[in-house]
Amino acid sequence: MNHIELQHLSKSYDQSSFAVEDVTVSIEQGEFFILVGPSGCGKSTMLRMIAGLEKISAGKLYIDHQLANHLLPSQRNLSMVFQNYALYPHLNVEENILFGLKVRKIKKTVQRQRCEEAAALLGLTDYLKRKPRELSGGQRQRVALARAVVSEAPICLMDEPLSNLDAKLRGQMRTEIRQLQRKLGITMIYVTHDQVEAMTMGDRIMVMKDGKVQQVGTPLEIYNKPKNLFVATFIGAPPMNIAKAEVDRLNKQLILKNEIVITLTEEQLFSLKSDIVYIGVRPEQMAYGKGSNRDAHLNVSLSNIEVLGNETLLAFNVGDDIWKAKWLGQWPLDINKRTEISFPKEQLYLFDGKTEETLFSPVWNENVLKEVLAGESR
Amino acid sequence: MRKRIRPIIFYLLLALSAILIFFPILFAFFVSFMNGAEVLSRAVFPSTFEFDNYERVFGTVPLMHYLKNSFIVSSIVMLGQLVVCSLSAFVFAFIPFKGRTVVFLIFISTLMIPWEAAMIPNFLTIQSLGWMNSYLSMTVPFFALAFGTFLLRQHFKTIPHELYEASQIEGLSRFQFFYKVVIPYAKTSLVTLGIYGFLTTWNMYLWPLLVTTNDMKRTVQIGLKQLQTVEVSTEWGVVMAGVVIVILPTLILLFVGQKQLQKGLTQGALK
Amino acid sequence: MNLVEVKAQGQQEATLEAERVREIIAEKQVISHQNVWRKTTNIRLAILYLLPSIILFSVFLFYPMFKTVYLSFFLTDARGAAAVFVGLENYLYLLQSARFQKSMVSTSLFVLYTVPTSVIIGLFLALIANEKLRGIGFFRTIFSSTMGMSVAASAVIWLFLFHPTVGIINNFLGLFGIPAVGWLLDPTWALISIAITTIWMNLGFSFLIILGGLQNIDTHLYESANIDGAGYFYQLRRITVPMLSPTLFFIITITFINSFQSFGQVDILTRGGPAESTNLIVYSIYQDAFINYQFGTASAQAVILFLIVFVLTFLQFKFGERKVHYQ
Numbered sequence A: 001m002n003h004i005e006l007q008h009l010s011k012s013y014d015q016s017s018f019a020v021e022d023v024t025v026s027i028e029q030g031e032f033f034i035l036v037g038p039s040g041c042g043k044s045t046m047l048r049m050i051a052g053l054e055k056i057s058a059g060k061l062y063i064d065h066q067l068a069n070h071l072l073p074s075q076r077n078l079s080m081v082f083q084n085y086a087l088y089p090h091l092n093v094e095e096n097i098l099f100g101l102k103v104r105k106i107k108k109t110v111q112r113q114r115c116e117e118a119a120a121l122l123g124l125t126d127y128l129k130r131k132p133r134e135l136s137g138g139q140r141q142r143v144a145l146a147r148a149v150v151s152e153a154p155i156c157l158m159d160e161p162l163s164n165l166d167a168k169l170r171g172q173m174r175t176e177i178r179q180l181q182r183k184l185g186i187t188m189i190y191v192t193h194d195q196v197e198a199m200t201m202g203d204r205i206m207v208m209k210d211g212k213v214q215q216v217g218t219p220l221e222i223y224n225k226p227k228n229l230f231v232a233t234f235i236g237a238p239p240m241n242i243a244k245a246e247v248d249r250l251n252k253q254l255i256l257k258n259e260i261v262i263t264l265t266e267e268q269l270f271s272l273k274s275d276i277v278y279i280g281v282r283p284e285q286m287a288y289g290k291g292s293n294r295d296a297h298l299n300v301s302l303s304n305i306e307v308l309g310n311e312t313l314l315a316f317n318v319g320d321d322i323w324k325a326k327w328l329g330q331w332p333l334d335i336n337k338r339t340e341i342s343f344p345k346e347q348l349y350l351f352d353g354k355t356e357e358t359l360f361s362p363v364w365n366e367n368v369l370k371e372v373l374a375g376e377s378r
Numbered sequence B: 001m002r003k004r005i006r007p008i009i010f011y012l013l014l015a016l017s018a019i020l021i022f023f024p025i026l027f028a029f030f031v032s033f034m035n036g037a038e039v040l041s042r043a044v045f046p047s048t049f050e051f052d053n054y055e056r057v058f059g060t061v062p063l064m065h066y067l068k069n070s071f072i073v074s075s076i077v078m079l080g081q082l083v084v085c086s087l088s089a090f091v092f093a094f095i096p097f098k099g100r101t102v103v104f105l106i107f108i109s110t111l112m113i114p115w116e117a118a119m120i121p122n123f124l125t126i127q128s129l130g131w132m133n134s135y136l137s138m139t140v141p142f143f144a145l146a147f148g149t150f151l152l153r154q155h156f157k158t159i160p161h162e163l164y165e166a167s168q169i170e171g172l173s174r175f176q177f178f179y180k181v182v183i184p185y186a187k188t189s190l191v192t193l194g195i196y197g198f199l200t201t202w203n204m205y206l207w208p209l210l211v212t213t214n215d216m217k218r219t220v221q222i223g224l225k226q227l228q229t230v231e232v233s234t235e236w237g238v239v240m241a242g243v244v245i246v247i248l249p250t251l252i253l254l255f256v257g258q259k260q261l262q263k264g265l266t267q268g269a270l271k
Numbered sequence C: 001m002n003l004v005e006v007k008a009q010g011q012q013e014a015t016l017e018a019e020r021v022r023e024i025i026a027e028k029q030v031i032s033h034q035n036v037w038r039k040t041t042n043i044r045l046a047i048l049y050l051l052p053s054i055i056l057f058s059v060f061l062f063y064p065m066f067k068t069v070y071l072s073f074f075l076t077d078a079r080g081a082a083a084v085f086v087g088l089e090n091y092l093y094l095l096q097s098a099r100f101q102k103s104m105v106s107t108s109l110f111v112l113y114t115v116p117t118s119v120i121i122g123l124f125l126a127l128i129a130n131e132k133l134r135g136i137g138f139f140r141t142i143f144s145s146t147m148g149m150s151v152a153a154s155a156v157i158w159l160f161l162f163h164p165t166v167g168i169i170n171n172f173l174g175l176f177g178i179p180a181v182g183w184l185l186d187p188t189w190a191l192i193s194i195a196i197t198t199i200w201m202n203l204g205f206s207f208l209i210i211l212g213g214l215q216n217i218d219t220h221l222y223e224s225a226n227i228d229g230a231g232y233f234y235q236l237r238r239i240t241v242p243m244l245s246p247t248l249f250f251i252i253t254i255t256f257i258n259s260f261q262s263f264g265q266v267d268i269l270t271r272g273g274p275a276e277s278t279n280l281i282v283y284s285i286y287q288d289a290f291i292n293y294q295f296g297t298a299s300a301q302a303v304i305l306f307l308i309v310f311v312l313t314f315l316q317f318k319f320g321e322r323k324v325h326y327q
Helices: A043-051 A091-104 A108-122 A137-151 A167-184 A195-201 A219-224 A230-232 A266-271 A365-378 B002-031 B036-040 B052-058 B064-093 B101-111 B115-128 B135-142 B145-158 B159-167 B174-185 B187-202 B206-211 B220-231 B237-268 C001-028 C041-071 C089-096 C098-129 C136-148 C151-162 C169-175 C185-218 C217-226 C232-260 C264-269 C281-291 C295-324
Strands: A002-011 A020-028 A032-034 A058-065 A078-081 A155-159 A187-192 A205-210 A212-217 A242-249 A253-255 A261-263 A277-282 A295-307 A312-319 A322-330 A337-344 A349-352 A358-359 C074-076 C082-085
Touching: A002 A043, A002 A187, A002 C001, A020 A043, A020 A058, A020 A187, A020 A212, A032 A195, A043 A078, A043 A137, A043 A155, A043 B159, A078 A137, A091 A108, A091 A137, A091 A365, A108 A137, A108 C074, A108 C082, A137 A167, A167 A195, A187 A195, A187 C232, A195 A219, A195 C217, A205 A219, A205 A230, A205 B115, A205 C001, A212 A219, A212 A230, A212 B101, A230 A242, A230 A261, A230 A277, A230 A349, A242 A322, A266 A358, A266 B220, A277 B115, A295 B002, A295 C264, A312 A337, A337 C089, A365 B174, B002 B237, B002 C098, B002 C136, B002 C185, B036 B237, B052 B064, B052 B220, B052 B237, B052 C089, B064 B135, B064 B174, B064 B187, B064 B220, B064 B237, B064 C041, B101 B145, B101 C041, B101 C295, B115 B135, B115 B206, B115 C281, B115 C295, B135 B206, B135 C041, B145 B187, B159 B174, B187 B237, B206 B220, B220 B237, B237 C136, B237 C151, C041 C295, C074 C295, C089 C098, C089 C295, C098 C136, C098 C185, C098 C232, C098 C281, C136 C185, C151 C264, C185 C232, C185 C264, C217 C232, C232 C295, C264 C281, C281 C295
Parallel strands: A032 A187, A032 A205, A078 A155, A155 A187
Antiparallel strands: A002 A020, A002 A058, A205 A212, A242 A253, A242 A277, A253 A261, A277 A349, A295 A312, A295 A337, A312 A322, A349 A358, C074 C082
16 A cells, blocks of 8 residues: 655755656555665655655645645654754653653653653663753664654654764664564655665665656665666665776677776677766676686786775776775785786676666566575475 | 963962952942941941941932832843743744845844934833833833844754754644743753843943932932932941942842853854 | 857756746646645744834834934924924034033043953953963952943942042052042043943953853864964964954944943943033933933934944944854
8 A cells, every 4th residue: 555655746946956856656554665865865855845844846745645745744644753863952851752742632641651662662761761961872863763653653754863873873773773663564764875774774765866766676676776877886885896888899899998808798789879888897796816708807906905804895996997896705915916806797787878877787586586595495 | 380380370360350350349348337437547448347337228218119129120121031032033043934134134233223322212202101110111122132132043043953843743833842942942041141131121220210200110220329429428338338239139140140141142242 | 169158058058957947846836725824824923923022123222213313303392392493403513512522522532441441451351261270260250240230339339439538549559659649520530530430340241251252262273382382472362362353353342332322430420520521422412311401412412322333333243244254
């Protein structure tokens, strides 16, 4: 059942350019939906339009199949968690959690019960009498979550809720929020600029750039079948390696800047329309050594090595671009020594040189993968 | 070596300055315990600390009345300013509308008008309203204060916008947001403005002089003038007892709220 | 393509884009069927909340200001009603009147005596009270104490200190062999006496404001200067004063305006005398209006006072604002 529906939603602040342009998407009941993109891409504006904090310039917003364009924020039956938590500094944790309920004049006994439940759920029971400034960042975040929980609103909006936390806490809260959302079955719309959050938390992701939707899909779809160069480089860390290449149709090959040549399959060659393309390879597809003759290989000098314990990141130049390889294990190689690196040609992504649309991407079929896994477990 | 001398120099400077600055107040306190002979002999310290002069000052002028009047007037102005200024500051911080900048500029422009330049027509207005010798004339005209509006607006603006948005989502009306969130949040600057308002009203001189003609409504400052004219030649001890009584409330208020006031005033003035 | 063409093309693209945006909005916007009432919530609320201020400012500030200007063109009767229109006569009369000229000279001298001294002493006090020393809070409280002093109380105390027979200032000076001064009786000294009283009263406020300004200066600046080995006075000249300039500018303006508005100390200490040497402008207005019932000339003087304060405040906004943001 669709819960929130956006039809050609647009926002313009100055009547001469769009901050958000023509967004159409339908979000399911109980879905964890992520809006991701670089800062200034319009994702927060989208969220604020859904919340009713920002007027909608054009297009329609439906909540529960009802046109909601002109409803007040409080009439939309949703809760919201802000980046700075928006806790009232003069109220203690309990009063903060119950603030909204008091405004709505909900019965005292119900208030008490909901507050206790939410506090227990989020581990805040011992902190109810404290003021926000006496809490750590993570605890404040939990109070903000508790406030959303007690409202029992079926929709929850979150605007970069984890960006003020340190890396370790962020990892922990990611799991907590996701578990909470599953447990309560609420529809979540979650804004972030962090592709890790997007990949790990979302049922579906919407990638945005410059106010326009780039792609909507499950995390794996977006990772494996990016629609264009931007999505391909935005999702994944370290990002996909990219280089410009010329198409040599006669010899069925691509020529890169420092005279690296990659021969193409018929299928790949057939998909190319223009003579300039971008090639893309995920860092984890890179391997040490020359590889077999089905692989493309590069002879490079390493410019940097980061040994991370369980994996190693190697940087090297391909033309003017810095590429990275990600290998499992520890590889304390010599810097500035020429090294052979290779990758399977069928893992190559090809993007149009002008439109930057994806022309070719490696074979991936989620259903096949699922069937294989299911077969194994049987 | 230099390290040790430095604090000593500063302590010397501080002590010397403190004595020079505080001497007039301290001396007034001493004189308030002196009898006529001691005053005439130009003594610095009183021989005894007896409260004769204090008893007599209440007999010379109706000081109790004046104290009561001053207290009432100052309290009313303080409360009035807090209400009126916080309402307008709330608009400038949280309610956008077309032409708000213009209205704001008009508020700024009031700083350019010295009260004394408007005092003649104001006096005539008070007369025609029949507000002479009334608390109204000494309170109502001072409720609106551009400085107070700025001071509060400045502090209101530090309230994270998310709090406002969160309150919208929770369904608070604008007025509920104002008194449930903004007022408690800005408590400190309200206290600053309150102290400032009380101090300046308590110390007001020219305006009460103009609009009060009988003892029933006069304030302490006018009382001092009276005291000084009545007693000038003979009883300086009594006059100083009056002075001490009049300055005590404001000095205590100042000492208690000094830190607040400094922070608040600097903020209001400079940001 | 040269730069101009590129620019022109950019502009053209922008207008095309703007057109497209407006078309899409016009086509796809959802018009609210809510009534005007809800759309004007903000403005109605704003007016409601601003109303008390607006009414009070109108009645007790803007209207009387215009009325003052109006009255300054008239001769008035004893009840203050405008009787005869005389144009600029009141102003011409003032400019020729020896009394007014003297008043302006006294006021200017008075301002000259009080403003620099108040600010410099205030700065000195703030500097020594900004040190991190034990018990500094006590000194700060003492230094700010005159802010709690009313004009009347201060003036009465100083009246006593200056007193020819019982005043102890002359006593004190006598200790150093300085002959007695006729503080309030001598026309030159009377103005200085009032200035001393005023400076003393100003100190608390200017001290507090300058101390606040000092505490706003980033301590890292001093730390890095210390590492560079800069001495106290070098730091004072190169860091403190430049960083403090907005505060100093503000306090100078405020003290300026306050000085022009001085009244109580004159009324209690000298009543404008001796020989009208302390007849400062507000006292002169007061006398003309409320003692002699010359509302016309009093208003003309009030207009002049207004113009002076107006210009000073304007300068503060114009030059102060920019420097303040710099901080």
